[in-house]
Amino acid sequence: MSTIQLTHLTFAYPGKPNLFTDQSLQFDSSWKLGLTGRNGRGKTTLLNLLRGKLSGTGQIKSPLSLNYFPQSIPDPTLQTWQIIDAISPVELWLVQRELAMMNTDDALLYRSFSSLSGGEQTKVLLATIFADDTGFALLDEPTNHLDIAGRQQIANYLHSKKQGFIVISHDRQFLNTATDHTLTIEKQQLVITQGNFAAYERAKAVKDQTELAEQSKLKQEIGRLKQTAADKRQWSRSREGDKYGNPHKKGSGAVYDTGFIGARSARVMQKAKNLEHRLDQSIEDKSALLKNIEFVEPLKMNYQPDHHDTLLRVHQVQLYYDQVPLLKESVSFDIKRGERVALIGPNGSGKSSLIAAILGHFTGDITGTVDLTQTATRSQVRQFYPDNVGDLASFAEAHHLSHQDLLNNLKKLGVERDAFKTPIQALSSGQQKKVELAASLVTPTSFYLWDEPLNYLDVFNQEQLEDLISTVQPTMLFTEHDAAFIEHVATKKIELFPR
Incomplete structure (x- = not known):
């Protein structure tokens, strides 16, 4: 080859x-x-x-x-x-x-x-x-x-x-x-x-642990060198002062040995400078030590559990467009507090339409019943969000969100600070998706409805979300095509089939 x-x-x-x-x-x-x-x-x-x-x-x-x-x-x-x-x-x-x-x-x-x-x-x-x-x-x-x-x-x-x-x-x-x-x-x-x-992740984890151990050792060495340099510098200054004596101390005028003391002070000062130079060189030599370790800060989720045990009941629901059923068969399920339910199925099986029906946004006809607890506040991640426009500060104000919390989550998702002043509609597709996701995370809510949240997100972002959801254990209904994410996050799955 x-x-x-x-x-x-x-x-x-x-x-x-x-x-x-x-x-x-x-x-x-x-x-x-x-x-x-x-x-x-x-x-x-x-x-x-x-x-x-x-x-x-x-x-x-x-x-x-x-x-x-x-x-x-x-x-x-x-x-x-x-x-x-x-x-x-x-x-x-x-x-x-x-x-x-x-x-x-x-x-x-x-x-x-x-x-x-x-x-x-x-x-x-x-x-x-x-x-x-x-x-x-x-x-x-x-x-x-x-x-x-x-x-x-x-x-x-x-x-x-x-x-x-x-x-x-x-x-x-x-x-x-x-x-x-x-x-x-x-x-x-x-x-x-x-x-x-998977092999890369295993190898990277071993390498990162080795580099972290070396970094810890390096920090200890740098601390010791800095203290030594400071001690030497202080000693040389005190010796320099001995040349002129202390007017408040009896018999302190050391005129006869100023040359000796000055020369010795100069030598010590030079040693201190040499030590500082070696320290700087050591820091420079080691500056790239952690260059390949990806520090991904944990995201924050403003989850506020509802007091109801069951937040959603879907019973014998069928969806229709122009009297044509969308689902192969009617669907029934419920979601209890703390459950993360994945809607799975091939493209065209009605996953997004079912979420729209639960939220009351479905434009076709519905049979069956959808009982969504009224006290349960909802937070969405949508596939399309053309209404996300303007600067982030105005966006946060319009949606009653903490501007600082929104920026913090965006930064943790990898959005650069220079994008914070850019109108949302002028951001890249990936950055716009992260605005939608970050907004959902900082919204105070008891029930998350996410439609393909991983679009445009890299593996590190995906693992951030997995860690966050596993830690917080919110109530959630979501659709996604990433099998690994579903396995890590979902507590149960509801499979839909197209007509």
Whole structure:
């Protein structure tokens, strides 16, 4: 197999600090690399550097063509097979072969691309890339638009491929199935770990513990050196004062030995300066010791439990649009105080519609009963939030939230301070999602209703939420496609099926 090399790579956007500084690495083109790291660290940027869409200093060498997902679609109203013909030189039967490996009916090739679901479009574009077995795939978040079953299907497909690839994803279970190496961006440094994401986490935990122990030792050493330097400096000052004597002390005029004392004082002072220099050098040498440890501060949740034991009862509920039932069968369940209930099911099974019905926002018809305790205050995380506009201070005031608590949670979620003055509608998609999430967290409430809260969040954010929810144990109803999050958070699951 071939080797792809990065040598002395440095890159920064104009007016911004370096994303990468003098980075060198190489990887085999047969490796299945999961690319991870905090949001804003440059994952998509690295893919664009690899494929020549951006340029920095240093060299990038690849003997293979680098094929990027998602591809640019010239005209989504065209038939899907025409789209494939426009974006790739591969023969159609090869794409059909790849779709068969994903257990996907190739009849969708003869529908307009715009009529396909997001998951179907993802499968077509992936099949087109891997139909070219001479290239190396760069996959930028292919798990978007995929439900749990679709993610597992694609993960199994990628795992079965002989070709290598780099894939960006924040779905831990997906990465653990699909990849055999992990490439991580750790504060400007690129680190390759043999094994999937779980193997990387294990190796990182061991490394972090070692570095933390070294840091503790370093702090003790620095404290000792600082005290020694201070003692020496104080002694030299006192010796310097002896040259002139103490006018308040009898027989203190030491005129005869001022030269001796001054010389000795100067030597001690120089020793103190030398010691300070060594201290500064030691601090400088060790300054990068913790550069790869991710300190993620715990989030805060303003959960205020309701006094009722049962907050929600759903009995024999069916949803209709134009008299057509949305659910395969009516649904019944209840949620007690402290339960975290996950609504699961494929895309189109009615999860978001059911949450809307519970909140009284469903625009179709409903049969059955929804009994939501009236005293239970509610807090949402929505998939779409076009009404989140204006500056954060005005947003907090309009929603009766603590502005400082909102900013604190945003900072802990990784939103940079320079974004705090930016209008919400001008923030990135990920930052806007974090505003929606942070607002829900600081809202005083007894019942959380979250619709796909992990969209745009990196693994560290996901683990923050898991730790928070496990600690606080709030009452919650949520939908999510990340299987790991569901397993860590949910106390029970309600599965829905599409009609």
